[in-house]
Amino acid sequence: MVADFNVAKSPKDIAFYASLLAAAFPICQMMTIMYWSRLSDRIGRRPVLMIGLLGYLVSFLMFGICRSFYWALFARCINGLLAGNVAVIKSVFAEISDDTN
Numbered sequence: 001m002v003a004d005f006n007v008a009k010s011p012k013d014i015a016f017y018a019s020l021l022a023a024a025f026p027i028c029q030m031m032t033i034m035y036w037s038r039l040s041d042r043i044g045r046r047p048v049l050m051i052g053l054l055g056y057l058v059s060f061l062m063f064g065i066c067r068s069f070y071w072a073l074f075a076r077c078i079n080g081l082l083a084g085n086v087a088v089i090k091s092v093f094a095e096i097s098d099d100t101n
Contacts, residue, residue, distance in 0.1 A: 049092070
Protein backbone atom coordinates (compact mmCIF):
# COMPACT_ATOMS: atom_id res chain seq x y z
CA MET A 1 0.00 0.00 0.00
CA VAL A 2 2.77 2.44 0.89
CA ALA A 3 4.62 1.58 -2.30
CA ASP A 4 1.49 2.44 -4.30
CA PHE A 5 1.37 5.91 -2.75
CA ASN A 6 4.69 6.77 -4.47
CA VAL A 7 5.84 8.66 -1.41
CA ALA A 8 9.06 6.67 -0.95
CA LYS A 9 12.05 7.63 -3.06
CA SER A 10 13.72 4.24 -2.61
CA PRO A 11 12.61 0.79 -1.46
CA LYS A 12 14.33 1.42 1.89
CA ASP A 13 12.02 4.35 2.56
CA ILE A 14 8.92 2.19 2.27
CA ALA A 15 9.59 0.69 5.71
CA PHE A 16 9.94 4.16 7.22
CA TYR A 17 6.62 5.37 5.84
CA ALA A 18 4.89 2.11 6.75
CA SER A 19 6.14 2.48 10.32
CA LEU A 20 4.77 6.04 10.42
CA LEU A 21 1.38 4.68 9.47
CA ALA A 22 1.65 1.91 12.05
CA ALA A 23 2.79 4.25 14.84
CA ALA A 24 0.13 6.89 14.22
CA PHE A 25 -2.64 4.70 15.59
CA PRO A 26 -1.26 3.86 19.07
CA ILE A 27 0.12 7.37 19.60
CA CYS A 28 -3.26 8.95 18.91
CA GLN A 29 -5.02 6.26 20.93
CA MET A 30 -2.77 6.96 23.90
CA MET A 31 -3.59 10.67 23.73
CA THR A 32 -7.35 10.15 24.06
CA ILE A 33 -7.79 7.26 26.51
CA MET A 34 -8.32 9.53 29.51
CA TYR A 35 -10.78 11.76 27.64
CA TRP A 36 -12.89 8.81 26.56
CA SER A 37 -12.89 7.49 30.13
CA ARG A 38 -14.02 10.84 31.55
CA LEU A 39 -16.68 11.17 28.89
CA SER A 40 -18.00 7.69 29.66
CA ASP A 41 -18.31 8.63 33.33
CA ARG A 42 -20.25 11.74 32.35
CA ILE A 43 -22.65 10.48 29.65
CA GLY A 44 -22.51 6.69 30.10
CA ARG A 45 -20.60 3.76 28.71
CA ARG A 46 -22.95 2.77 25.90
CA PRO A 47 -23.02 6.16 24.07
CA VAL A 48 -19.23 6.41 24.26
CA LEU A 49 -18.80 2.90 22.89
CA MET A 50 -21.25 3.58 20.07
CA ILE A 51 -19.56 6.88 19.13
CA GLY A 52 -16.17 5.21 19.19
CA LEU A 53 -17.26 2.20 17.16
CA LEU A 54 -19.05 4.25 14.51
CA GLY A 55 -16.11 6.64 14.24
CA TYR A 56 -13.74 3.70 14.08
CA LEU A 57 -15.79 2.21 11.25
CA VAL A 58 -15.79 5.46 9.25
CA SER A 59 -12.08 6.09 9.74
CA PHE A 60 -11.24 2.48 8.86
CA LEU A 61 -13.21 2.82 5.63
CA MET A 62 -11.43 6.12 4.96
CA PHE A 63 -8.12 4.34 5.39
CA GLY A 64 -9.17 1.61 2.99
CA ILE A 65 -10.13 3.95 0.15
CA CYS A 66 -7.45 6.61 0.51
CA ARG A 67 -5.24 7.35 -2.46
CA SER A 68 -2.36 9.26 -0.86
CA PHE A 69 -0.03 8.72 2.05
CA TYR A 70 -1.17 11.85 3.89
CA TRP A 71 -4.82 10.83 3.73
CA ALA A 72 -3.84 7.39 5.01
CA LEU A 73 -1.92 9.00 7.86
CA PHE A 74 -4.89 11.26 8.64
CA ALA A 75 -7.25 8.27 8.62
CA ARG A 76 -4.96 6.30 10.95
CA CYS A 77 -4.75 9.26 13.33
CA ILE A 78 -8.54 9.62 13.38
CA ASN A 79 -8.79 5.88 13.85
CA GLY A 80 -6.50 6.05 16.86
CA LEU A 81 -8.28 9.07 18.33
CA LEU A 82 -11.59 7.24 18.18
CA ALA A 83 -10.19 3.93 19.43
CA GLY A 84 -9.22 5.39 22.77
CA ASN A 85 -12.36 3.85 24.24
CA VAL A 86 -10.55 0.57 24.87
CA ALA A 87 -10.35 1.58 28.53
CA VAL A 88 -14.13 2.01 28.52
CA ILE A 89 -14.55 -1.53 27.20
CA LYS A 90 -12.33 -2.86 29.97
CA SER A 91 -14.33 -0.99 32.60
CA VAL A 92 -17.59 -2.41 31.19
CA PHE A 93 -16.18 -5.92 31.49
CA ALA A 94 -15.08 -5.21 35.05
CA GLU A 95 -18.54 -3.89 35.94
CA ILE A 96 -20.54 -6.79 34.50
CA SER A 97 -18.34 -9.59 35.81
CA ASP A 98 -17.83 -10.89 39.31
CA ASP A 99 -15.57 -13.43 41.03
CA THR A 100 -17.47 -16.39 39.57
CA ASN A 101 -16.68 -15.40 35.99
